Amino acid sequence: MKTKRIFIGWVMSIVWFLGISIGYAQLPTVDLTTHQPTAAPPAGATFEWHNGFPVSAANLMTNTQTAAAAPGVYYGVYNFGTCYSQASPIRVATNSCPTTTVDLRAFVDSTAKPFGTIVTFHSALPASNVNRLTASAVTTAGAGTFYVAFYDPVALCFSSASVIVVATTNCVINYPPVVVVPPIVTTPGVAKTVCGEINDPNIGDTHTVTVCGAASKGTTVQTVSNQTGKVCITYTPNVGQTGVDNVCLVVCDQGGLCDTVRVPITIVPEIPTSPTNQPPVVVVTPIITVQDSITTTCMPILDPNGLGTNSFTVCGAPKHGTANPITTVGGQLCITYTPSSGYFGRDSICVIVCDNGSPSLCDTVNIPITVYPRVQVPTIPQAPIVSLPPIVTKEGVPVSICGPISDPNGGDTHTVTQCNVPLKGSISGLSVNNSSHEVCLTYTPQAGQTGNDKVCLTICDQGNLCVTVEVPVTIIPSNFPPACLTVELKVLLEGPFNPSTSKMETTLNQRGLLPGQTPIGDFAVATPKGQPYNDVPWNYTGTEGHASGFIYPNTVVDWVLVSLRTDSVSVSNVWKGAGLLHDDGTITFIQPCYTINTTASALFVVVEHRNHLGVMSPTKVPIVAGKISFDFTQQDSYVTTDPPSFGQIKDATTNKWLMYAADGNKDDFFENFDINFNDSNRWKLESGIFDQYKKGDYNMDADVNFSDSVLWKKNNGRYSRTPH
Numbered sequence: 001m002k003t004k005r006i007f008i009g010w011v012m013s014i015v016w017f018l019g020i021s022i023g024y025a026q027l028p029t030v031d032l033t034t035h036q037p038t039a040a041p042p043a044g045a046t047f048e049w050h051n052g053f054p055v056s057a058a059n060l061m062t063n064t065q066t067a068a069a070a071p072g073v074y075y076g077v078y079n080f081g082t083c084y085s086q087a088s089p090i091r092v093a094t095n096s097c098p099t100t101t102v103d104l105r106a107f108v109d110s111t112a113k114p115f116g117t118i119v120t121f122h123s124a125l126p127a128s129n130v131n132r133l134t135a136s137a138v139t140t141a142g143a144g145t146f147y148v149a150f151y152d153p154v155a156l157c158f159s160s161a162s163v164i165v166v167a168t169t170n171c172v173i174n175y176p177p178v179v180v181v182p183p184i185v186t187t188p189g190v191a192k193t194v195c196g197e198i199n200d201p202n203i204g205d206t207h208t209v210t211v212c213g214a215a216s217k218g219t220t221v222q223t224v225s226n227q228t229g230k231v232c233i234t235y236t237p238n239v240g241q242t243g244v245d246n247v248c249l250v251v252c253d254q255g256g257l258c259d260t261v262r263v264p265i266t267i268v269p270e271i272p273t274s275p276t277n278q279p280p281v282v283v284v285t286p287i288i289t290v291q292d293s294i295t296t297t298c299m300p301i302l303d304p305n306g307l308g309t310n311s312f313t314v315c316g317a318p319k320h321g322t323a324n325p326i327t328t329v330g331g332q333l334c335i336t337y338t339p340s341s342g343y344f345g346r347d348s349i350c351v352i353v354c355d356n357g358s359p360s361l362c363d364t365v366n367i368p369i370t371v372y373p374r375v376q377v378p379t380i381p382q383a384p385i386v387s388l389p390p391i392v393t394k395e396g397v398p399v400s401i402c403g404p405i406s407d408p409n410g411g412d413t414h415t416v417t418q419c420n421v422p423l424k425g426s427i428s429g430l431s432v433n434n435s436s437h438e439v440c441l442t443y444t445p446q447a448g449q450t451g452n453d454k455v456c457l458t459i460c461d462q463g464n465l466c467v468t469v470e471v472p473v474t475i476i477p478s479n480f481p482p483a484c485l486t487v488e489l490k491v492l493l494e495g496p497f498n499p500s501t502s503k504m505e506t507t508l509n510q511r512g513l514l515p516g517q518t519p520i521g522d523f524a525v526a527t528p529k530g531q532p533y534n535d536v537p538w539n540y541t542g543t544e545g546h547a548s549g550f551i552y553p554n555t556v557v558d559w560v561l562v563s564l565r566t567d568s569v570s571v572s573n574v575w576k577g578a579g580l581l582h583d584d585g586t587i588t589f590i591q592p593c594y595t596i597n598t599t600a601s602a603l604f605v606v607v608e609h610r611n612h613l614g615v616m617s618p619t620k621v622p623i624v625a626g627k628i629s630f631d632f633t634q635q636d637s638y639v640t641t642d643p644p645s646f647g648q649i650k651d652a653t654t655n656k657w658l659m660y661a662a663d664g665n666k667d668d669f670f671e672n673f674d675i676n677f678n679d680s681n682r683w684k685l686e687s688g689i690f691d692q693y694k695k696g697d698y699n700m701d702a703d704v705n706f707s708d709s710v711l712w713k714k715n716n717g718r719y720s721r722t723p724h
Contacts, residue, residue, distance in 0.1 A: 027070055027071065027094065027169060028071075028094055028167035028168065028169055028170075029068040029069055029070055029092075029167065030068075030069050030092045030165050030167050031066070031067050031068070031069070032049050032061075032066045032067075032069050032074055032076075032090065032092075033066055033067065035076075035090055035145070035163060035165065036049070036076055037076075041078055042078060042080075044080055044081065045078040045079060045080045045081075045085070046078070046079050047076065047077070047078055047079075048060060048061075048076070048077055048078075048079050049061045049065075049066045049069075049074055049075070049076055050074065050075045050076075050077065050087070051065070051069075051072065051073075051074055051075075052075075053073075053075055053087060053089075054087075055075050055077050055084050055087055061074070069092050070092065071092045071093055071094045071167070072091075072092055073089055073090070073091055073092075074089070074090050074092065075087035075088065075089055075090075076088045076090065088163075089162055089163075090162075090163040090164075090165060091107050091162070091163065091164040091165065092165050092167065093107050093164055093165065093166050093167075094166065094167050094168060094169050095166075095168050095169055095171070096169075097169055097171040097173075098171050098173075099171075100142075100168065100171055101139075101140040101141055101142055101168075102141050102142075102166050102168075103138070103139045103140070103141070104121050104133075104138050104139075104141050104146055104148070104164060104166075105119070105138060105139070107148075107164055108148050113150050114150055114152075114159075116152065116153070116154065117150035117151060117152050117153075117159070118150065118151045118153065119148065119149075119150060119151075120132055120133075120148070120149050120150070120151045120158065121133040121137075121138045121146055121147070121148055121149075122146065122147040122148075122149060122161060123144075123146065123147075124147070125147055125161060126158070126161070127147060127149035127151075127158035127159075127161045128158065133146070141166055142166065142168060143166050143167055143168045144165075144166055145163060145164070145165050145166075146163075146164045146165075146166065147161035147162065147163060147164070148161060148162050148164060149161040149162075172202075173377070174202055174205075174253065174255040174257055175200070175201045175202055175257065175375075175377055176253065176257035176258055176259055176410070177198050177199060177200040177205065177207060177251055177252075177253055177257070177258075177259050177375075178199040178200070178259055178375045178385065178406050178407075178408050179196055179197070179198055179199065179231060179249070179251045179259045179261045179406065180196050180197045180199055180288060180289070180290050180372055180385055180387065180406065181194065181196030181231065181233070181249070181261055181263045181387060182194050182196060182285075182286070182287070182288040182289075182295070182297060182387060183263065183264045183265065183266065183285065183286070183288075183387060183388070183389035183390065183403070184233065184235045184263060184264070184265040184266070184389075185265075185266045185268065185283060185285045185299060185300065185389065185390060185392070186235065186237060186265075186266075186267060186268065186300065187267070187268050187270070187300050187302075187331075188237060188239075188240070188241065188242055188267060188268075188269075188270060189237060189239060190237070191234055191235065191236040191237075192234070192235050192298075193232060193233065193234040193235075194232070194233055194235075194263075194297075195228075195230045195231065195232040195233075195295070196230060196231050196232075196233075196261075196263075197229065197230060197289065197290040197293050197295075198224070198229050198230060198231055198251060199290050199372070199374060199375040199385075199408075200229070200253060200375070201375050201376060201377050202253065205253040205254060205255075206226045206253065206254045207224050207226060207231070207251050207252060207253055207254075208224060208251070208252050209222050209223070209224045209231050209249055209250065209251050209252075210249070210250050210252075211247065211248065211249060211250075212248040212249065212250045212260060213246075213247065213248030213262070214247065214248075215235065215245050215246065215247040215265060216245055217237055217238055217241040217243070217245040217265075217267060218235050218236050218237040218238050218241065218245060218265070218267075219235070219236050219238075220233055220234065220235050220236075220247050221233070221234045222234075222247075222249060224251070231249065231251055233247065233249070233263060235247070235265055237267045241267055242267045242268070242269045242270070243266075243267055243269075243399075244264070244265065244266055244267075244389070244399070244400070244401060245265035245266075245267065246262050246263060246264050246265055246402070247262070247263050247265065248260065248261070248262045248263075249261055249262075249263060259406065261387075261404050261406060262402075262404045262436075262438065263387075263404075264387065264388065264389035264401065264402065264403050264404070265389070266389045266390060266392050266401075268283050268300055268302070268392050268474075268476075269392070269393075269394055269476060270302075271302040271303070271304050271476050271477070272304065272477065272478065272479050272480060273304055273305070273306060273601075274304035274305060274480035276480065276484060276626055277305060277357045277358070277359070277361060277626070278303075278304040278305055278361065278480055279354075279355065279361035279362055279363050280301050280302065280303045280304075280310060280353055280354070280355050280361070280362070280363050281301070281302040281303075281304075281363055281451075281474065281476060282299060282300075282301050282302075282333055282351075282353050282363050282365045282474075283299050283300045283301075283302065283390065283392055283474045284299060284365045284366075284367055284368075284390055284452060284472035284473075284474055285297055285298075285299035285367070285390050285472070286367070286368050286369070286370065286388070286390060286469070286470065286471070286472060287335060287337050287349075287367060287368070287369040287370070288369075288370050288372070288387055289337065289339065289369075289370075289371055289372070290344075290371070290372050290373075290374060291339065291342065291343065291344040291371055291372065291373050291374045292339065292341060292342065292374070293339070294336065294337070294338045295336070295337055296334060296335070296336040296337075297334070297335055297337070298332045298333065298334040298335075299332065299333050299334075299367075300331060300332055301328065301331050301332060301333055301353060302331075302476065303331070303355060304477075304480060305355065305357060308331055309355070309356045310328040310331075310333075310353050310354060310355055310356070311328065311353075311354050311356070311360075312326060312328050312333065312351055312352060312353050312354070313351070313352040313354075314326065314349065314350065314351055314352075315350040315351065315352050315364060316348070316349060316350030316366070317349065318337065318347045318348065318349050318369060319347060319348075320339060320340050320343045320345065320347045320371070321337055321338050321339040321340050321343065321347055321369070321371070322337070322338050323335050323336065323337050323338075323349050324336060324338075326351065328353060333351065333353055335349065335351075335367065337349075337369060339371045343371060344371045344372060344373040344374075345370075345371060346368070346369065346370055346371075346468065346470075347368075347369035347370075347371065348366055348367060348368050348369055349366075349367050349369065350364065350365070350366050350367075351364075351365055351367065352364045352365075353365070358625075365452060365472075366452075367472070368454075368469075368470035368472060370467075370469060372385050372467075375408045376408065381409055381461075381463050381465055382407075382408040382409060382465060383460075383461070383465040383466055383467045384405050384406065384407040384412065384414055384459055384460075384461055384465070384466075384467055385405070385406040385407070385408070385467065386403055386404070386405050386406075386439060386457075386459050386467055386469050387403050387404055387406075388401065388403030388439065388457070388469055388471050389401050389403060389471075390471065390472045390473070390474065391443045391453075391455065391471055391472070391473040391474070392473075392474045392476070393443065393445060393473075393474075393475060393476070394475070394476050394477075394478050395445060395448070395449065395450050395475055395476065395477055395478040396445055396447055396448075396478065397445070397478075398442055398443065398444040398445075399442070399443055400429065400440065400441070400442040400443075401440065401441060401443075401471075402438045402439065402440040403438065403439055403440075404437060404438055405432070405437045405438060405439055405459060406437070407437070407461060409461065409463075412461040412462060412463070413434045413461065413462050414432045414434060414437075414439075414459055414460065414461055414462075415432060415459070415460050416430060416431070416432045416439050416457055416458065416459050416460075417457070417458050417460075418430060418455070418456065418457060419456040419457065419458050419468060420454065420455065420456035422443070422453050422454065422455055422473065423453055424445055424446055424449040424451070424453040424473070424475060425443050425444050425445040425446055425449065425453055425473065425475070426443070426444050426446070427441055427442070427443060427455060428441070428442045428444065429441055429442040430457075432459070439457065439459060441455070441457075443455065443473060445475045449475055450475045450476065450477045451474075451475060452472065452473060452474060452475075453472075453473035453475065454470050454471065454472055454473055455470070455471040455473060456468065456469075456470055456471075457469050457471065484593040484594065484595055484596075484626065485564075485575070485593055485594055485595075485596045485623065485626060485627070485628060486592065486593045486626060486627040486628070487562060487564075487577070487579075487587075487589060487593075487594065487605075487627075487628055488627060488628070488629040488630075489562065489579075489586075489587040489605060489607065489629070489630055489631070489632070490584075490585040490586055490587065490630075490631040490632060490633050491560065491581065491585055491587065491607050491615065491632040491633065491659060492504060492585045492632070492633050492656055492657070492658045492659065493557065493558070493581070493609060493612050493658065493659050493661065493700070494612065494649055494658040494659060494660055494661040494711070494715075495611070495612065495661035495662075495697075495698045495699040495700045495708075495711060496557055496699060496700040496701070497651065497656075497658055499651055499653035499654055500653075502584075502654045502656065503583040503584055503585075504557045504581075504583045504584075504585070504700075505557070505583070505700070505701065506554065506555060506556065506557050506583050507700060507701050507702050508557070508558060508693065508700055508702055509552055509554065509556050509557065510554075511524065511691060511702050512524065512526075513527060513691065513692065513693045513702055514527065514552055514556065514558065514559075514693065515527045515528060515529050515530055515531065515532055515545055515559070515693065516528070516529025516530065516545055516546075516550060517552065519691060521690075521691040523690075523691055524691035524692065525691065525692045525693075527692075527693040529545055529546055529550070530543065530544070530545045530546045531544040531545050531559050531561075531578035532559055532610055532693075533559070533561045533578055533608075533610070536666075537666055537724070538561055538608070538666075540561060540576060540578065542576075542577060542578050544559075544577070544578040544579075544589075544590045545559070545578070545590075547590075552580070553580070553582070555582040555583045555584070556580045556581065556582055556583075557581045557582065557583055557700070558581050558609065558610075558700065559578050559579070559580060559581065559610075560578070560579050560580075560581045560587060560607050560608065560609050561576065561577075561578055561579075561607070561608040561609075562576070562577055562578075562579050562587065562589075562605070562606065562607055562608075563575065563576045563605075563606040563608075564576075564596065564603040564604070564605060564606075564628070565603060565604040565605075565606060565616075565723075566598065566600055566603060566604070567604065568604055568616065568638065568723070569723060570723050571723050571724060573606075574596055574597055574598040574600070574603065575594055575596050575597070577589055577594060581609075585631075585632075585633050587607070593626070600623075601622060601623055602620035602621060602622040602623060603620060603621060603623065603628060604616055604617050604619075604620055604621070604638075605617040605621050605628065605630050606722060607632065607659070609659060610664070610666070610695055611661065611662070611663060611664035611695045611696070611697070611698055611700075612659040612660060612661050612662075612663055613646070613659055613660035613661075613663040613673060613674075613675060613715075613718060613719075613720055614659075614663075614673050614720055614722055614724070615632055615637035615638070615647060615648060615659055615720070615722070616637055616638040616720075616722040617630050617632075617637065617638060618635070618636070618637060618638045618639070618647075632648065632657060632659075633656045633657050633658075634656075634657065635657060636648050636650070636657055637657070637720075637722075638720075638721070638722055639721070640721040643721075645719060645720055645721035646660065646718040646719060646720060647720070648660065649715075660675060660715045660718050661698045661699065661711045661712075661715060662675050662679050662683075662698045662708070662711045662712040662714075662715045662716070663675045663679055663715075663718075664679050664682040664683065664695040664696050664698060665678040665679045665681065665682040665695070666695070673719060673720040673721075673722055673724050674719040674720070675712070675715045675716055675717065675718045675719065676716065676717070676719075677716075679712055679716075680709070680712050680716070682695060682696045683696040683698065683704065683708050683709055683712055684696075686704040687704050687705065687708075687709075688704065688705070689703075689704045690702060690703040690704070690705075691703075696708060698711040698712060699711060
């Protein structure tokens with residue numbers, strides 16, 4: 001049998017459609033052994049397949065190659081050891097997608113046919129008119145084995161036939177996935193995991209993920225679940241890092257088609273602590289998902305009071321889905337959102353998050369939700385997919401963000417417009433980079449503004465298909481107003497203290513000698529109204545006691561001057577105020593609480609009196625729930641050992657600590673906090689004066705006499721190292 005050479009020019013087709021890389025299924029193969037003779041070979045011969053002509057050892061096919069022959073021409077021969085039989089060719093052919101059939105004529109070189117003959121195609125052997133294919137069957141042949149022969153119309157006979165095996169290629173087009181990953185929002189040092197949808201038009205594709213650009217402020221671990229069709233990223237910020245970051249991921253299907261997405265990351269700055277009760281701050285994070293896909297989004301809850309326990313109330317349920325469950329665990333608000341079946345578009349949920357303070361304070365937030373449609377084949381124009389991170393910044397600090405634009409119709413170009421005017425800030429630098437496929441902007445908060453705001457953007461492709469996204473804004477306070485601090489103190493003065501009652505005498509009050517009172521004695525001298533510490537060495541200018549109608553409670557002994565300090569080695573006062581000292585040692589103030597200009601959580605307490613040795617708490621006193629409390633009657637005050645100094649005197653009868661009496665000469669800086677000869681002179685100068693408000697009246701009985709001198713002699717030489 002004379003054979004003809006038959007050629008085929010088939011290659012796998014890779015096409016580019018609208019800029020999207022697509023690919024067809026893998027080429028089919030044929031097991032050539034199913035087309036070789038079934039009879040035993042001639043004596044001394046073996047049957048072989050070759051993939052070249054003339055046949056030789058160089059083009060001998062292995063068993064593996066024979067069992068999976070790709071489209072091409074192959075030759076079956078008997079090998080007799082020293083020579084080959086005449087080769088029998090077989091053509092393996094396949095269709096060229098997107099065409100699903102083949103034209104058998106394309107595989108025959110009709111120019112080499114014998115003169116006067118006609119090329120015919122058949123479905124069986126031997127070739128005959130019975131099994132001859134019709135013209136349409138020749139041009140639209142499907143999978144099967146066909147035979148080509150030459151027909152001589154004069155002799156009315158067919159030649160021997162050559163074999164054409166058609167194995168059709170599955171023309172299902174493979175499209176790349178489109179990955180929808182929500183932004184990552186976390187707090188310093190806290191790892192955060194988010195999962196995004198692998199939106200693949202080819203249902204059932206499997207995927208892998210690799211990093212194409214590592215995060216600069218932390219580390220990531222990324223995984224793909226081919227069961228759920230999601231890609232998950234766990235991001236761990238480096239110590240001390242805040243601000244924006246991103247990680248670039250490439251997600252590919254089993255056919256090698258990929259989507260590159262840059263996932264935006266926000267590390268929320270720490271919120272300053274506040275000594276007063278402040279509401280929590282929810283860092284609103286957009287909820288992003290895909291049609292018919294459930295997603296869980298967690299957003300940080302910042303608490304200036306560090307309470308860490310929160311409750312929530314839904315103030316506006318989603319209209320196009322359900323949000324359940326909602327939890328506030330571990331300083332986060334987590335929402336699991338399920339869109340209504342088939343729905344895509346915008347949605348939202350309103351949540352009120354409250355702390356467990358007293359009273360409970362709350363933050364009301366409106367959380368935007370975007371549900372993107374399932375990706376169709378790229379031949380169908382679709383709107384872009386945008387994943388912008390929330391804007392999180394501190395009061396008065398501009399911040400720039402960027403978010404990826406993923407377009408199912410790859411190669412599209414995009415524009416962006418602003419669709420609202422933010423209430424608490426301004427937008428600048430709004431632009432689209434059509435090379436990196438990102439939209440970027442800078443948000444600048446207005447001076448003094450804190451809390452929630454939003455930015456509305458519309459991103460469109462060149463076909464005017466658009467998506468509108470809402471970018472939530474959280475402006476964290478740079479600091480909080482100074483605390484309104486309640487000061488609760490107790491101190492006893494040695495001079496008027498009566499051990500038998502464990503209280504101080506209120507003689508000055510009873511006789512109307514305190515500043516602003518009307519004396520009851522015939523020879524008494526009234527004291528000008530107002531607290532008595534407005535002269536040297538105190539020079540305190542407070543207006544306590546000046547108010548019209550001011551009346552002393554009958555338990556008041558005298559005025560004291562109280563200071564709060566940040567350290568024990570300098571006069572670092574953050575607050576000073578005059579208070580009323582009551583007979584049991586309690587100090588009360590004109591106002592219920594005071595503004596303290598400090599962020600310190602503990603302070604030293606100093607108490608001074610006009611004729612007693614001043615005292616300071618031995619250690620810092622903590623501020624608890626807006627209150628600072630210390631009882632000087634229960635322990636000695638601040639002392640030093642080198643050089644040694646004095647704090648208070650302990651009463652032997654009651655075991656209470658008392659401020660040393662007889663420090664009455666305080667005319668200059670050096671005389672304060674020191675009982676010495678000048679204090680004796682003060683007594684001498686005022687000795688014999690009665691019914692007056694005098695510093696030399698050390699026992700405060702309204703009479704400067706010998707008893708006051710006794711107190712001075714007992715305490716002479718005592719001094720305090722309290723800074724003054």
